[in-house]
Amino acid sequence: xxxxxxxxxxxxxxxxxxxxxxxxxxxxxNPYLFWYVQYPNRGLQFLLKxxxxxxxxxxSYGFEAEFNKSQTSFHLKKPSALVSDSALYFCxxxxxxxxxxxxxxGTRLHILP
Amino acid sequence: DAGVIQSPRHEVTEMGQEVTLRCxxxxxxxxxxxxxxxxxxxxxLLIYFNNNVPIDDSGMPEDxxxxxxxNASFSTLKIQPSEPRDSAVYFCASSLRLGPQExxxxxxxxxxxxx
Numbered sequence: 437x438x439x440x441x442x443x444x445x446x447x448x449x450x451x452x453x454x455x456x457x458x459x460x461x462x463x464x465x466n467p468y469l470f471w472y473v474q475y476p477n478r479g480l481q482f483l484l485k486x487x488x489x490x491x492x493x494x495x496s497y498g499f500e501a502e503f504n505k506s507q508t509s510f511h512l513k514k515p516s517a518l519v520s521d522s523a524l525y526f527c528x529x530x531x532x533x534x535x536x537x538x539x540x541x542g543t544r545l546h547i548l549p
Numbered sequence: 550d551a552g553v554i555q556s557p558r559h560e561v562t563e564m565g566q567e568v569t570l571r572c573x574x575x576x577x578x579x580x581x582x583x584x585x586x587x588x589x590x591x592x593x594l595l596i597y598f599n600n601n602v603p604i605d606d607s608g609m610p611e612d613x614x615x616x617x618x619x620n621a622s623f624s625t626l627k628i629q630p631s632e633p634r635d636s637a638v639y640f641c642a643s644s645l646r647l648g649p650q651e652x653x654x655x656x657x658x659x660x661x662x663x664x
Contacts, residue, residue, distance in 0.1 A: 479655030
């Protein structure tokens with residue numbers, strides 16, 4: 437069975453500082469990993485995904501994530517946080533034997549001005 | 550270019566009433582997903598369709614929940630009768646194809662409150 441964990445319910449970062457939102461996963465087979473963002477009263481928006489190839493994936497709004505197979509992690513990063521990055525971030529995983537995507541519980545990111 | 554459209558955006562109803570949520574996927578997408586989001590349980594997949602055919606409804610919580618997709622541009626999620634524990638935000642999402650690598654595009658959600 438596949439699963440995804442976001443160990444932090446909330447992350448606080450000062451504006452301009454680098455940010456990291458953590459994600460670990462467990463799957464049988466090749467993992468496909470996603471990050472989505474949800475702003476208040478909105479649906480989830482796709483940020484980036486890892487399917488294969490380069491372990492460093494670049495996505496929307498300056499975000500990037502690094503696939504680490506040995507640590508089964510896919511942490512989301514941004515070099516310099518903006519107040520407008522404050523939102524709920526979801527990590528998600530699927531694998532090549534299932535069409536379903538499993539979402540983590542979400543991490544609320546607060547960027548402090 | 551319109552994204553996934555959901556209606557209504559908000560619904561308040563009384564326990565026992567029938568509730569119908571509607572979704573129009575992105576044109577050209579052949580897969581559609583219904584999710585439910587609550588604080589306690591997070592984001593749960595209820596059911597998904599491929600080419601208008603239900604593929605997996607194992608996430609549907611009870612027989613009170615049903616979903617249909619009569620054509621490629623419309624789907625409904627119905628709750629009959631509704632109960633207070635059904636209060637949640639219901640999202641519809643679509644993807645170009647069915648597959649584990651596919652990006653899903655979410656609608657704005659329907660916030661349901663059952664009194």
